[in-house]
Amino acid sequence: MASGTAEMRRKALIGAALREISDRGSLDVTVAQIAERAGVSAALAHHYFGGKDGLIHATMRHLLVEFREVVADGLRRAATPRERIDAVLRGSFGPEQFHRATVSAWLTFYALAQSSQPAARLLRIYHRRLHSNLVQALRQLVPAADAERIAENLGAFIDGVYLRGALRGQVVSRTAISAVEDYLDLELAGRK
């Protein structure tokens, strides 16, 4: 077998890219810097990812995959609709999502999505998945139209909390998830 070398290198480079982006707080990172962190030459990064764009894209993809897995994990454990929503929230606001490197990269990718079509596509996938997870659960609690609306609001709320956490350069506190849950309770209160 072609050995796991290739996969190891890829992972190392993606991890290094993540840390480098986080440290510098922007996408103005050079392939050379990332490669040095990963302990390889810059040329190797090109070899494995075809170029800087490929490496950045793969890094973004990695973030998305991680997020999806955390949420999927939570959903598998959830029995009731409300538990499913909570699973999504816990996934969105889990400690992994608020590691400095992750949150910093995420925000940077938001900016990138404005100019990079592939980046925009990846973020659209994230949004759609988040939305559909929420809607699916909400539909069992409120009328369909409300489910759409509430899911949209929850998504915006989550993104906003993310943004503020990133700007303050600090991990978002536990009160953040409470805030979103309180909003949800507010929306659900008084119904059947």
Add this chain to the structure above:
Amino acid sequence: MASGTAEMRRKALIGAALREISDRGSLDVTVAQIAERAGVSAALAHHYFGGKDGLIHATMRHLLVEFREVVADGLRRAATPRERIDAVLRGSFGPEQFHRATVSAWLTFYALAQSSQPAARLLRIYHRRLHSNLVQALRQLVPAADAERIAENLGAFIDGVYLRGALRGQVVSRTAISAVEDYLDLELAGRK
């Protein structure tokens, strides 16, 4: 008098920077591109702003000033606490704020604030002002602790809606402001 040439040039360059950032969707704009748009040489941009950073910073500042003026205008017209909150919301979600150029620049600045201390400082000013406007009004409607909490949530909500609008590359619809207002109504419902 030295005529308003200097001020005119500054304004032209800031406007050009805004449009250029918006068109390219990122801060990867060259001084030469901006200057060409403004109809002057790149060297002149350096002359007036001391460098690229200065020009970008001035552009960001311009956005903030515009926003402050719109909100201040609305606040002047507001009589009741609720009207004051609505004024802030209308300012935050006014059509001017959602012109493609503005929203694009705003989002890009969010990313910039991670690596530029002056940029971060400007955004902190925006946040503080927004927060204090909201808290001031809310205090007259709910207990102080709740006022803080609700203002925080409203701020995150607003930022999140902004973010999503920017990512979709479209002007945020009127339903956006309704969504935030509905949340506010929800929080206020059932009180005195």
Add this chain to the structure above:
DNA sequence: CAAAATTGATTGACTGATCAATCAATATGA
């Protein structure tokens, strides 16, 4: 008032630095 001097605005040409990307050469392992 007119010539001369001064100041500020503006530019084109240049430079030094930075990087992504390439490639030929070398090492490693099956």
Add this chain to the structure above:
DNA sequence: TCATATTGATTGATCAGTCAATCAATTTTG
């Protein structure tokens, strides 16, 4: 030995920033 992994060196492009020179307007002076 062949294929894959890996690198150092190099290239070509891109930019921000600098500078000396021009131009226009204003002020000073005789």
